[in-house]
Amino acid sequence: MAQKDGADDGTPRLGQQLCFAVYQASHAFNRAYRPILAALGLTYPQYLVMLALWEDDGPTVKALGEKLMLDSGTLTPLLKRLEGAGLIRRERDPQDERQVRIRLTDKGEAMRAQGQGVQEAIGCALGATAPGAEPLREQLERVRDALLASSRDE
Amino acid sequence: MAQKDGADDGTPRLGQQLCFAVYQASHAFNRAYRPILAALGLTYPQYLVMLALWEDDGPTVKALGEKLMLDSGTLTPLLKRLEGAGLIRRERDPQDERQVRIRLTDKGEAMRAQGQGVQEAIGCALGATAPGAEPLREQLERVRDALLASSRDE
DNA sequence: GCTATTTAGATTGTGTGCAATTAGATTGTC
DNA sequence: GACAATCTAATTGCACACAATCTAAATAGC
Numbered sequence: 001m002a003q004k005d006g007a008d009d010g011t012p013r014l015g016q017q018l019c020f021a022v023y024q025a026s027h028a029f030n031r032a033y034r035p036i037l038a039a040l041g042l043t044y045p046q047y048l049v050m051l052a053l054w055e056d057d058g059p060t061v062k063a064l065g066e067k068l069m070l071d072s073g074t075l076t077p078l079l080k081r082l083e084g085a086g087l088i089r090r091e092r093d094p095q096d097e098r099q100v101r102i103r104l105t106d107k108g109e110a111m112r113a114q115g116q117g118v119q120e121a122i123g124c125a126l127g128a129t130a131p132g133a134e135p136l137r138e139q140l141e142r143v144r145d146a147l148l149a150s151s152r153d154e
Numbered sequence: 155m156a157q158k159d160g161a162d163d164g165t166p167r168l169g170q171q172l173c174f175a176v177y178q179a180s181h182a183f184n185r186a187y188r189p190i191l192a193a194l195g196l197t198y199p200q201y202l203v204m205l206a207l208w209e210d211d212g213p214t215v216k217a218l219g220e221k222l223m224l225d226s227g228t229l230t231p232l233l234k235r236l237e238g239a240g241l242i243r244r245e246r247d248p249q250d251e252r253q254v255r256i257r258l259t260d261k262g263e264a265m266r267a268q269g270q271g272v273q274e275a276i277g278c279a280l281g282a283t284a285p286g287a288e289p290l291r292e293q294l295e296r297v298r299d300a301l302l303a304s305s306r307d308e
Numbered sequence: 309g310c311t312a313t314t315t316a317g318a319t320t321g322t323g324t325g326c327a328a329t330t331a332g333a334t335t336g337t338c
Numbered sequence: 339g340a341c342a343a344t345c346t347a348a349t350t351g352c353a354c355a356c357a358a359t360c361t362a363a364a365t366a367g368c
Contacts, residue, residue, distance in 0.1 A: 043354075070355075070356090071356065097362085098364065
């Protein structure tokens with residue numbers, strides 16, 4: 001019984017798998033971010049786009065997609081919602097009209113300060129005795145344990 | 155400036171955050187599982203449900219939702235698709251007709267053997283030189299680094 | 309100059325995920 | 339028994355996420 005995720009009958013065990021732990025941790029993060037970002041009117045992927053733009057304004061959709069590992073089918077509607085919210089502009093590159101460049105509006109730039117507050121809020125949610133933080137901490141422990149276990153038998 | 159994810163100007167950096175690493179790793183796992191599970195006609199959450207049923211057949215929707223941390227709004231359509239595929243049955247509990255019990259059909263039970271193959275395939279994809287495995291391994295390393303970094307300054 | 313290929317985004321269809329609401333059943337109290 | 343409070347699942351609406359496909363623009367090859 002030195003196996004890490006095989007039950008005695010050979011059926012894979014649910015709770016001990018790295019992928020499941022990561023999957024759950026991702027949801028737990030999302031749930032932790034959601035109420036904080038709701039105050040800004042953003043979802044987590046939208047917040048990631050804003051972070052990327054605060055770091056480097058004016059990328060093409062393709063560059064943004066590579067940074068965030070998202071394809072145009074996901075980004076196009078997401079960016080249109082951000083444009084609808086007045087946070088970004090989408091403008092065709094005159095040099096190469098296949099490309100669409102994404103730029104922050106003044107409103108989007110002004111949100112940068114609030115974005116820093118989000119990081120602090122999440123830090124608090126992770127570290128302290130915030131309500132609802134326990135599931136996230138638990139999931140992260142599971143991820144760590146599964147990562148350590150998986151790196152042991154490689 | 156011993157801070158772990160604050161850039162010099164205070165804007166949070168994208169690449170160094172635990173939440174982003176977990177988010178990316180979750181997608182990377184999904185991409186790794188997708189082609190393998192496609193052979194069974196399952197998505198990853200559907201596979202999780204099958205795993206849960208192979209471990210314990212006949213739970214209510216609520217029990218299943220607690221195990222997988224999903225609510226009925228997610229599970230109900232997912233379970234209907236599994237029912238449409240002939241892998242499970244959904245039947246009202248005669249004792250308490252509010253509850254719906256989920257049971258494997260013979261076809262669903264017969265898939266158990268193939269489910270074990272999935273675990274092995276993912277193990278290979280993680281460990282070896284499988285095509286497309288590198289992004290997943292990279293992401294997991296990032297998660298590990300971020301986890302270690304975050305546990306250092308607590 | 310002109311067609312063929314490549315590239316960048318947009319579109320469409322399927323499948324999660326979750327908040328909010330609804331419908332029906334059960335339990336507790338009178 | 340009647341009835342309100344509670345509980346469970348289903349339903350609805352919105353927002354990702356990705357595969358497959360389409361359109362338009364740019365480039366390569368002739």
